[in-house]
Amino acid sequence: MSDTSRTRPLGAQISHMLKSRGVDTIFGIPGVHNQEMYRGIEEAGIRHLLARHEQGAGFMADGYARASGKPGVAYVITGPGLCNAMTPMGQAYSDSVPLLVLSSCLDDTAATRGQLHQMLDQQAAGATVSDWSHTAGSAAAAYTLIDRALSEFQSKRARTKHIQVPIAQLEGEAEPAPETPPQTTRVRHVMPDGIAERIKAAKRPLFVLGGGAVRASQEARRALLTLKAASLPTDAGRGIISVSGDPLHYGGYLGRPETAAVAGSADLVVVVGSELSETDLWRAKLEHEADMIRVDIDPETLGQEPGSIAVQMDANDFFTELNTALEGHEANTSWTADEVAKARKRWRAEADSERPGIARVCDALREVMPEDTMYFSDMTQFAYAGKGFWDMERPGHWHHPYGFGTLGYALPAGIGGAAARPGLPTVVIAGDYGFQYTVQELGTAVELGQPLPILLWDNGKLKEIEDSMVAAQIAPNSVIAHNPDFCALAKAYGAAAAAPKSLKELQEAVTQAFKTDGPTLIYMTGDMSD
CATH class of the missing domain: 3.40.50.1220 (TPP-binding domain)
Structure with missing residues (x-):
């Protein structure tokens, strides 16, 4: 139980406040500017997952929120920390995800230049990818804004909120936050007559x-x-x-x-x-x-x-x-x-001809997926096609960067989703190119120590872009890149890896991955035999 009876630096009080409001997990990276926010994390009894990049921290918090239904919280530093997190902030805004990003900020940016991590207007930058972005100039303001964010997540369309706190405020002594948050009552509208x-x-x-x-x-x-x-x-x-x-x-x-x-x-x-x-x-x-x-x-x-x-x-x-x-x-x-079934059959055949080989892999994978599996996919042809081939029996179990459409989402979001549902199956689906945007988060996945199959689809190129260029009568340009040995890379991080040569071996690899204490990269290509 968090002790909320004495004064502490405001940075520590914020962690205690979040704990008292039901937050049990925070994602982030500590730095000299936001270290006071880390003073209270362990003391308050909050779990912190260390990302390898602030973009990863934001996506982890997003995945946690989607999997748990609770707000995802990320701590980031001034300047580059916030800028690195702006991509997941925009993704969460676009997809109505309750993401709360708390950052440090400089005490003054007008009279002094050349400071570490200085931006011209950090609050305005945060506002471009958030429902709102505000500076807390006092402890009372910080508490009010946090409660406002948590309340709005419940009472209106959930979207990213950004709160920044000046370094001097984070370091200054502060009274605890109010023990009782404002009561949020959801407005219930009535269906109009007729x-x-x-x-x-x-x-x-x-x-x-x-x-x-x-x-x-x-x-x-x-x-x-x-x-x-x-x-x-x-x-x-x-x-x-x-x-x-x-x-x-x-x-x-x-x-x-x-x-x-x-x-x-x-x-x-x-x-x-x-x-x-x-x-x-x-x-x-x-x-x-x-x-x-x-x-x-x-x-x-x-x-x-x-x-x-x-x-x-x-x-x-x-x-x-x-x-x-x-x-x-x-x-x-x-x-x-009959008309609906015929349309589904026709559309599946069309989609299979447009992106060959994916349908049969999806069918094989579905056969061995445990009940209640939750999926986190990236911007990859496998997911584009798979969302049609793969009928879902329950809602809210396939998460994708729908609106903002950013590459690199799946792995860190899947880590956050797994952290939100310990003991329940989570799967990551990524393409060879997008996976490399956030591959470093394999380190966090290894530290988490939970089963996490990572299905990596490698078609050796930016195939979707190549197809789009050809359709637009543009000679394909810069769509092929040198890929690493993905299995060796995964093993270098301490993860398990498999490269099945057939659909049966793929099924066996997935089944084993769910029994492994840590992530398993499963390398898939379109030439796996039946």
Whole structure:
């Protein structure tokens, strides 16, 4: 139990405060500017995972947040520390992840130049990739901002928050933070009149389910089965509905061009918890012709579709109310399981021809994955294709850098996810190029000492970029790089490694990796035999 009864340097008090607010893990790298923040970590009983780069620390905190549902917290230093963390800060902002980044900052940047780690405007830099970025000029301000961040993570759309504290403040003696945080009550909106009736009256309703509906899976499944409605998930919404559980579920193919025709054939489209962003559709619009009902907690999202019917509600509240209205309802829709199954089969074949060899590897891997496995993937062709081939039985179990789309996400995020779920299976999926952005975090994975299969897909080039250049009639340029011996590299860090030559050997390597106390790099290529 953290002692909050005496004065300490503010840096130490911040760790004690976070512990009292339920934070048990922090990711970061200590430096001379933020070392006071480390004074209280062990004393408060918080676990700290040492990253090898601040980018890794930010991604670890992101993965921890996605896996646990709790805020991910990172400590970084002034200047380059924050700059290095800005990529994961932007990723968390884009994907609605509760990431709290606490950094040190210089006491003055106007009157003095040439200081260590000096930036012209660090707070403004943080604001470019955060919901907000503020300087805490006193202990009271630091406590208020931390509580504000934690409260907003619960009460509104979760996005990155950045708090910076001047070095002199971190070093100065401070009273403890208030023992009791402000009480956060989530605003509960009520479904407007007529919405349920519009949905019940539809003869060909189509639901598009995004990441904002992940926690509404049980109620969503019940509603869609009652309505006999078809559904498409965004990548972040995969698993809310499963192919095995609903024959009218199209699976993870929303980005396929033909889904425009599916949307165009609906007589009502209901979008729940999604921005319908470029990275959801890979086209400008859904291409629906019927009315659209948009359900979201974020009013900014609700205003993005002119003419749509906006419903500001939490997804679970929406589906709970809808199910109440559906009691006794007998649906008579024109969707058929046969048309949906044929479309899924056709899209799988198309995707397999576009990125050959990945489907059969996904099928082999799925056969040996333990129940409740959580996946963290990178920007790699294996993940792009795999998200369609790999039907998810449960939501919130495949995490990807969806919006910001940064390379190097998977390994550190997977480490954070594994730290959040000790004893439960976690898998990293990376490509040969993106893996090298954050390969140094293998050191942290070894120190964590938990099983962590790392599936490394090596096609020897930036294949997705090469294909894009060819499609644009550009002679492929700078898409091939010299790769290291990945297995030897993993072993140099103290990790296990395997290079299976067949799908059977791949399955055996994955099974063994889940029994190993530490990470295992599993090197995959498209020429593995059946």
